Amino acid sequence: MKQYHFAIVGATGLVGRTFLKVLEEYDLPIASLHLFASEKSKGKKILFQGKEIEVEALSPTCFQGMDFALFSAGATVSKEWAPVAEKEGAIVVDNSSCWRMDESVSLIVPEINIEDYHEKRKIIANPNCSTIQSVLPLKALDEEFHLKRVVYTTYQAVSGSGMKGIEDLRRCQKGEKNQFYPYDISQTCIPEIDVAMDNLYTKEEMKMVNETRKILHRPNLKVAATCIRVPVEVAHGVVMQCEFENEVSVERAREVLSSMEGIKVVDDLKNHIYPVSTLAKDNDFVYVGRIRKDLSCENGLILYCVGDNVRKGAAANAVQIVKKIIEGR
Numbered sequence: 001m002k003q004y005h006f007a008i009v010g011a012t013g014l015v016g017r018t019f020l021k022v023l024e025e026y027d028l029p030i031a032s033l034h035l036f037a038s039e040k041s042k043g044k045k046i047l048f049q050g051k052e053i054e055v056e057a058l059s060p061t062c063f064q065g066m067d068f069a070l071f072s073a074g075a076t077v078s079k080e081w082a083p084v085a086e087k088e089g090a091i092v093v094d095n096s097s098c099w100r101m102d103e104s105v106s107l108i109v110p111e112i113n114i115e116d117y118h119e120k121r122k123i124i125a126n127p128n129c130s131t132i133q134s135v136l137p138l139k140a141l142d143e144e145f146h147l148k149r150v151v152y153t154t155y156q157a158v159s160g161s162g163m164k165g166i167e168d169l170r171r172c173q174k175g176e177k178n179q180f181y182p183y184d185i186s187q188t189c190i191p192e193i194d195v196a197m198d199n200l201y202t203k204e205e206m207k208m209v210n211e212t213r214k215i216l217h218r219p220n221l222k223v224a225a226t227c228i229r230v231p232v233e234v235a236h237g238v239v240m241q242c243e244f245e246n247e248v249s250v251e252r253a254r255e256v257l258s259s260m261e262g263i264k265v266v267d268d269l270k271n272h273i274y275p276v277s278t279l280a281k282d283n284d285f286v287y288v289g290r291i292r293k294d295l296s297c298e299n300g301l302i303l304y305c306v307g308d309n310v311r312k313g314a315a316a317n318a319v320q321i322v323k324k325i326i327e328g329r
């Protein structure tokens, strides 16, 4: 079997370290792995498959010979360095928001639209974490009932802000003053994720709107989102209010969701069985439950899903993309 040369950019970060874990678990044919981070991490050693790998700084020639480059070092680094890796012939999977809405770049959730990847543009964008876990159930329901409109409300874990978010929650839990979020995240939910836009939505909310349309190939789909940070370390929750063209039934919704790759339906309210953050933590499934008819419109369903934002919302989705590309060769 052919072996491939891999690079991880942002290897010392939360998503970067999860890349290493997921790459080990998915057992891809790896010939070599190079780890990159900022200058300050140069020389640090990180364990992979029982061997220490030294962290390197980025350089104009550092991607020579690489087959895959997984980026999770923020949009500024991706903007500058992803084209360098692409030019060297590597397929880039980028976790930042930098390339997602670029028309030439594919935005992929592998269970839904891996065929959007085309060799002409070797940069692939990994969608926003809340979008990934939401479009999986939406895709299944859209195929069955034909989606007209969706309203998202998210409950997003602090790990979505990287290590800084986790550290601020832990700091506040110890009674110390908040340094990263504008309020004490241990005591309140914060209805602001990413920067404010002129239309009074946040950038995170507009990411969900635009990325949902692109992944589902529905440029005119009616979508709105409200994104809320909550005092949970890992796993985002999303309430989805969906309206369809066709008549809906809860039973049929459960069937189509259960048969979608990557989803587990957990839905038995009377026995307290529904998606909770702890169920999703450290695995790659999106858990869907609380499925019921929307009493406020004709063909509507309301559901709730949770997913590990660092795994399926970032590292695992990227590695699954790579796996599908390798398998397709």
Ligand SMILES: NC(=O)c1ccc[n+]([C@@H]2O[C@H](COP(=O)([O-])OP(=O)(O)OC[C@H]3O[C@@H](n4cnc5c(N)ncnc54)[C@H](OP(=O)(O)O)[C@@H]3O)[C@@H](O)[C@H]2O)c1
Pocket (backbone or CB within 6 Å): 009, 010, 011, 012, 013, 014, 015, 016, 036, 037, 038, 039, 040, 041, 058, 071, 072, 073, 074, 075, 077, 095, 096, 097, 128, 129, 159, 160, 161, 162, 163, 164, 309, 310, 313, 314
């Ligand atoms: N956390 C999530 O749930 C999540 C989900 C989806 C997407 N993402 C995206 O993934 C990216 C990383 O997020 P994270 O949560 O892993 O953040 P993080 O924990 O803060 O890690 C950031 C990483 O980027 C590296 N880095 C920073 N500046 C660099 C530079 N100039 N050159 C090279 N490397 C540099 C850091 O290296 P040093 O250690 O040397 O500073 C570190 O490895 C972001 O774009 C984020 O939006 C995160």
